[in-house]
Amino acid sequence: MALYITDECINCDVCEPECPNAAISPGEEIYVIDPERCTECVGHYDTPQCQSVCPVDCIPKDPDRVESHEMLLAKYTRLMAEPQG
Structure with a gap:
């Protein structure tokens, strides 16, 4: 599953720099997580x-985006193959 940020977010800015996949960014009102980049840190960290x-x-798993560990690992592999720059 990808994660998402609920409207309980207080825009404290601590989550964005922690994301190894650059999946978190400021949204119009609260931070948002790009589900195409979120691997739940699989490939980087244990949690x-x-x-x-x-x-x-305020960052639960998204029940609308169910992904297995193998799917998250495949997404991680794809993201790591992207050109850096």
Whole structure:
């Protein structure tokens, strides 16, 4: 599953720099997570880093985007193959 940020977000800015996939960015009102880039930190860490630093616990799994560990790992592999720059 990709993660998402609920409207309980207080825009504290601690999650964005923690994301190893650059999946988190400022939205119109709150931060947002790009589900095409979110691997729940699979390939980087054992747990989602944004969830571990969020002071208001507003980053749950998205029930509309169910992905297995293997799917998240494949997404990680695809993201790591992108040209850096």
